[in-house]
Amino acid sequence: MHSPKSSNASRDQRGNTSESPTFAALGVAAEICDALAARGITHTFAIQELTLPIALSGQDLIGQARTGMGKTYGFGVPLLDRVFDDADIPELDGTPRALIIAPTRELAIQVSGDLEVAAAHLPLSVITLCGGRPYEEQIKQIKAGADVVVGTPGRLLDLCQKKHLSFDKVSVLVLDEADEMLDLGFLPDIEKILTLLHGNPHQTMLFSATMPGPIVTLARTFLTKPVHIRAESGDDQQTHSSTRKITFQAHRMDKVAVLSRILQAEGRGRTIIFTRTKRAAASVADELAQRGFSVGAVHGDMDQSARERSLTAFREGTVEILVATDVAARGIDVDDVTHVINHQVPDVPMTFVHRIGRTGRAGHTGTAVTLVGYDELSKWQIINDELDLDQPEPPQWFSTSPELAAALDIPQGVEESVGPPTKVLGAPRRSGSNRRAAADSARASRRTRTRTRTRTTRQGGRR
Numbered sequence: 001m002h003s004p005k006s007s008n009a010s011r012d013q014r015g016n017t018s019e020s021p022t023f024a025a026l027g028v029a030a031e032i033c034d035a036l037a038a039r040g041i042t043h044t045f046a047i048q049e050l051t052l053p054i055a056l057s058g059q060d061l062i063g064q065a066r067t068g069m070g071k072t073y074g075f076g077v078p079l080l081d082r083v084f085d086d087a088d089i090p091e092l093d094g095t096p097r098a099l100i101i102a103p104t105r106e107l108a109i110q111v112s113g114d115l116e117v118a119a120a121h122l123p124l125s126v127i128t129l130c131g132g133r134p135y136e137e138q139i140k141q142i143k144a145g146a147d148v149v150v151g152t153p154g155r156l157l158d159l160c161q162k163k164h165l166s167f168d169k170v171s172v173l174v175l176d177e178a179d180e181m182l183d184l185g186f187l188p189d190i191e192k193i194l195t196l197l198h199g200n201p202h203q204t205m206l207f208s209a210t211m212p213g214p215i216v217t218l219a220r221t222f223l224t225k226p227v228h229i230r231a232e233s234g235d236d237q238q239t240h241s242s243t244r245k246i247t248f249q250a251h252r253m254d255k256v257a258v259l260s261r262i263l264q265a266e267g268r269g270r271t272i273i274f275t276r277t278k279r280a281a282a283s284v285a286d287e288l289a290q291r292g293f294s295v296g297a298v299h300g301d302m303d304q305s306a307r308e309r310s311l312t313a314f315r316e317g318t319v320e321i322l323v324a325t326d327v328a329a330r331g332i333d334v335d336d337v338t339h340v341i342n343h344q345v346p347d348v349p350m351t352f353v354h355r356i357g358r359t360g361r362a363g364h365t366g367t368a369v370t371l372v373g374y375d376e377l378s379k380w381q382i383i384n385d386e387l388d389l390d391q392p393e394p395p396q397w398f399s400t401s402p403e404l405a406a407a408l409d410i411p412q413g414v415e416e417s418v419g420p421p422t423k424v425l426g427a428p429r430r431s432g433s434n435r436r437a438a439a440d441s442a443r444a445s446r447r448t449r450t451r452t453r454t455r456t457t458r459q460g461g462r463r
Contacts, residue, residue, distance in 0.1 A: 020044050026052045029081050031121040036073075039117055045070030047231035052078055055205060058088060060223040062178075062216065063207040065231035066357060071207045072114045075100075075174045080115065082172060082203075083147060084122050089171040092124060094145035096165070098172040101193065103180045105130040105152055105304065106311060111176060112150040124148060129165070131155045132304025139164050153181075153189035160196050167196045171203065178206035179215050179350065187218075194222065209357060210350045243360030243368050245389065246407050247380070248397040250371040255343060256287045257399035260416040262341060262369060263293060263321060266409040269338035270314065273323045274355045275299075276344040284343055285323040285424045292419030297426050298324040310426035319425055326351055335364060342370040345379045349386035369408070370394075 020043045024033045036042065044052065047065035054061050055078035063074050082089055083097045090097070100115075102108040112128040119126055127141045129151035138155075142165055149156070149165075159165040175181045181190060204223050211219075220226060250258050259273065275281040281299040288295045296310035296319045314322045315334055326346070340359045346352050352370075359366025372380045372394050384392050397404045404410065 020046070021049055023048075023052075023077065027056060028052065028077055029085055029122075031084070032077060032080055032118050035118050035120040035122075036077075038120070041073075045074070045231070047071055047074045047229070048077070050229045050231060051075070051205075054227050054229070055079070055203075056081060058082065058086070058203050060204045060226040061206075062211065062219060062223070062226050062228040063205065063231075064209070064211045064229065065207075066209050066353075069231060071176075071209070072111055073118065075176070075205045075207050076111070076115045077118055079172050079174060079205075080119050080122060080124070080148070083124060086171075090169055092147050093169075094125075094147070096146050096149045096167060096170050098148045098174070099156075099167060099170045099193075100148070100150040100174040100176060101153060101156065101181060101190070102130075102150065102176045103152070103186065105132055106298075106307070107176065108150050108152055109308070115148060115150065119148070126150065129155050129159060132307075135159075153186060153193065157189060157192055160193075167193070168198055168200065170197055170200070173197070173202050173204045175204075175206045176208075178208045178219060179210050179212060180208075190222075210353060212350075243356055243366045245356070245368045245370070247370040247372060247389075247391055247394045248404070248407075249374060249377065249394050250397065252373050252375075254399050255371050255373070256284060256291075257416055258371060258397075258404065259284070259288065259341065259343065260291050260293075260418075261399055261404065261410050261414055262339070262408055263288070264410060264414045264418065265339070266411065267338065270317070270320045270334060270336060271322070271339040271341065272337055272355075272358050273321065273341045273343050274346070275323065275325055276346065278325055280344060281323050281325050282424075288321065288323070289422045289424045291417040292422060293321055294319045294422055295321040295323060295424055297424050298322060300325065302426055306426040313425055326355070334358075338364075338366055340366065340368045342368070345370065345372055345376040345383070347379065349383045352383050352387065367408070 022033070022042050023036060023044060024030070026044065026049070033042075045065075046069065047063055048070050051061060051063050051074045055075065063071060065071050065074070079098050079100070083092070100111060102111055108128055108130045112126055115126045124147040125145045126148040127138075127146045127150070129138050129149060131152060131154055138159065142159070146165075156165070160167065175190070180186065204226075206219050206223070216228065262268070263271065273284060275284055278299040278301045281297055282301065285295050285297040296313050298307050298310050302310075310319070310322065313319045337359045340356050342352070342355060346355060356368035359368060370380070380394065381392050383389070395403065399416075405412070
């Protein structure tokens with residue numbers, strides 16, 4: 001088990017320390033170093049410093065580091081280097097030499113984009129194959145040359161089964177977010193893809209922020225004498241120390257009012273609001289838009305083009321608020337998210353880790369807020385115990401509670417609405433019944449807020 005030295009060195013714009021080794025010093029090809037340097041990336045993160053020497057040698061490995069700490073280039077840089085200039089890998093002929101499998105379309109697109117940056121000066125192609133895109137377009141990409149393929153399991157299998165894609169010459173295999181990839185839902189697809197490599201020798205690398213013991217045991221069946229690398233000590237928290245965590249109990253019907261006030265906090269920038277369900281994501285996004293907030297949404301009821309528009313607008317800053325289900329938790333590579341808000345408590349502790357890992361990334365500070373519904377307290381207590389958060393009974397706050405305003409730097413006197421209603425970016429056109437349902441929800445929310453204010457006033461009088 002490896003762990004890096006602690007360092008208080010100054011950080012560059014990507015969050016790497018100036019005292020850490022450069023990519024060039026670790027033996028990365030000059031073409032890749034130049035491409036990264038053009039984006040201001042010269043020094044390595046801890047996970048990159050530890051994995052590069054091993055990965056460049058062709059050895060199998062398991063890489064583990066918290067979200068936002070550089071895992072993509074931890075496997076992407078050595079993968080590109082080996083495909084470009086390793087004598088053990090056959091000469092490029094337009095068929096895949098490297099395969100990266102990701103659990104979601106959003107993550108596959110993000111990984112592919114990062115690799116294209118690093119490969120800008122290399123004579124090789126990187127393509128993305130995932131659902132939600134026309135087959136014909138992807139088949140043309142494959143025929144034009146596909147040296148490095150990034151994709152999701154379902155689409156990769158479809159293209160292979162239809163004889164459009166072959167993995168016969170794959171020399172490097174990467175499973176990104178391996179804990180999810182090797183979960184029971186993905187294991188059959190992974191096993192099928194492994195058979196498509198036809199036993200040809202290849203390097204396998206597994207990367208993730210979390211790697212539970214049973215998953216490590218399962219993963220070792222796919223690897224040959226792997227080195228397990230963790231980029232933090234075993235005593236480190238699984239969540240970023242740079243992230244301030246604020247947790248409280250909130251009434252279900254008061255949650256949107258709470259969100260409206262948090263979104264007006266001092267210093268709030270780009271913000272992701274996570275929900276458990278697609279219906280909740282659509283409803284929360286719509287209610288915030290009705291209050292005048294500029295908001296985008298990402299959930300499973302949206303088509304792929306709408307989801308990509310929302311994610312692009314969020315990355316580019318066109319909208320600063322994104323309401324998302326967990327499909328987006330592992331596919332948003334934005335370093336300066338200031339706030340993550342859990343509108344609903346996730347079902348498992350590791351989902352909580354991945355959600356709040358969207359903030360406090362790459363040297364930035366962040367704030368993670370969790371709204372625990374009265375019926376969600378048992379779920380929260382499991383997360384609290386598993387992650388040792390030391391808050392088994394969060395306080396009960398309302399949208400009008402002075403404790404909420406003080407904890408999140410919310411200016412005095414803010415209203416729930418900030419302007420005229422807007423349209424949710426990426427939202428489908430609503431039918432009349434949907435509009436009526438949204439109006440009914442808004443009226444119910446207003447009635448609850450009135451009751452909440454009355455109850456709070458009465459409690460104040462009893463004091």
